[in-house]
Amino acid sequence: MINNGEEVLTLIDKIHNEKPYGTVLIRANDILNYLLNCNTHPTLAEISTGLKFSKPTTLKILNTLELLGWVIRDDQTKQYFLGTQLISFGDKALASMDLVKIARPYLTELRDKTQETINLGIVQNEHIILIDKLESPMSVKLQSTIGGQMNLYSSSMGKAVLATYKPSHFKDYLATHQLTSLTNHTITSAKKLQEDINLIKQTGFAMDNEENETDVFCLGATIKKNNRLYGAFSISTPTYRLPEERKNKFVRLLLNTQAEIENKI
Structure with a gap:
């Protein structure tokens, strides 16, 4: 004993x-x-x-x-x-995640307002794991699947998460993860990624401009409260459907949704 x-x-x-x-x-x-x-x-x-x-x-x-x-x-x-x-295992795992239950109504509203695909993810082993996805009613389907994973450095959700890391944690991440090119637009320079992270810290949101998937643009933000990181979410759209005015509207909707979810937690 x-x-x-x-x-x-x-x-x-x-x-x-x-x-x-x-x-x-x-x-x-x-x-x-x-x-x-x-x-x-x-x-x-x-x-x-x-x-x-x-x-x-x-x-x-x-x-x-x-x-x-x-x-x-x-x-x-x-x-x-x-x-x-x-x-059945996946359904049970998702059912037990409070984040999905809390965020779903707000993400559904965001999908309806943008008419684009909305993703919800959590961080696991320094990757984004997709735990919920609300498809766009438009015809284009994106590659992401629930349960799949994305790199932190190449996705909008991942870069939003990296922006929350302390300098020592971010340095460790760069030392242990090779910035491999996924498309012609993927950031593979540690200096350029650092510059991107600095901008995310200033604006409060992240952009993935065809860095993770060709012809796809994503806007991402974290879900965080009381210094605890719960996850991140994003708006994904084909690049041809995102003129500058629409992008600015999406940024406002993204940040409003972030505030609503964080207030609910």
Whole structure:
């Protein structure tokens, strides 16, 4: 029986410092993430090559995931898909997030006023994870999907988050994350990114001008209260639908929505 506060802290530290149990679980997670982020439906060979796992190991894990209903294999094309069993997990996770419940009415109003796609995300492992998305009623569909992730440096939500980082945290981020080009407009210079962050701090909102996805412009802002960062949200639109006057209107709507959500929290 542990009855000493010091012993409790020692035990907690020991648990946190232990290596993860079961490398097969980690590899299964890698496979699920690969399927999630893949633009096509890959075969066994493509998954094995993409993750640099041996084919026998990859097949064993895929067979187990298929048995659990987490992946589906097309017997004719030999392609793998994410299984419908995962939907219930996703629904449960989203249902437990208060941020989605709180923000949804205000984001719905923002979508209706702008007629553009609205995204809601949280920060996880120095990435933006999309937890809610309200599609534009217009015909153009954007690539982002709920559960998908975006870089902090290339997305409007991510850059808005970076603007909240202390200088030491931002320096650590730059030291551990390569600014890889996603489009011809992606910021790949640490100096240029710093300049962008400084501007975000002044204006209170961030812009992604085709930096994350070609022909897509996004305006983003954080959701923050009492020095706690809850997440971020954005307005995404094809660049051809955003003349300067409309952009200025969107900025006002974005900041008004930010204030409404933060007041509700």
